[in-house]
Amino acid sequence: MKRTSTYFPKPGAVTDNWRVVDASGQNLGRLARDIAVALQGKDKPTFTRHVITGDHVVVVNAEKVNVTGRKLLQKMYYRHSGYVGNLKTFMLRDMLEQRPERVIQLAVKGMLPRNKMGRQMLRRLKVYAGADHPHEAQVSSQTEDNGG
DSSP: OOOOOOOOOOGGGOOOOEEEEEOTTOBHHHHHHHHHHHHHTTTSTTOOTTSOOOOEEEEEOGGGOBOOTTHHHHOEEEEEOSSTTOEEEEEHHHHHHHOHHHHHHHHHHTTSOSSHHHHHHHTTEEEOSSSOOSOHHHHTTSOEEOOO
16 A cells, blocks of 8 residues: 655745735624734645745735724724833724724734744735735736625
């Protein structure tokens, strides 16, 4: 009986695909989950833990993302400068008004691995508040993904 070896993609052999995800009308957590899976490449048959096999993801219409319940008033984001007493808090409502890209980026960051590869995956995520993005050349040959 012939033994077949398992295929492991090499870092240079992985092709870079681009996906466009429209965030308008989608729930924040479910959207972040789908993006995290795409960045890691877990939806591909060639998924390997030690190689980034995921795609580049471009998210448009980040300002139109939905949240359920009372999260707009109750969910808080924190930032600390390192100095004593310098903890800044922001409500989700304010973050969506000022920097909606950051909300999606932080949600996806929480679902990625906390190591060097997770940081490399996060660099493959591009989030834009409106419908326009400057990645037309990369995305033009790829199919658009509506996240559902």
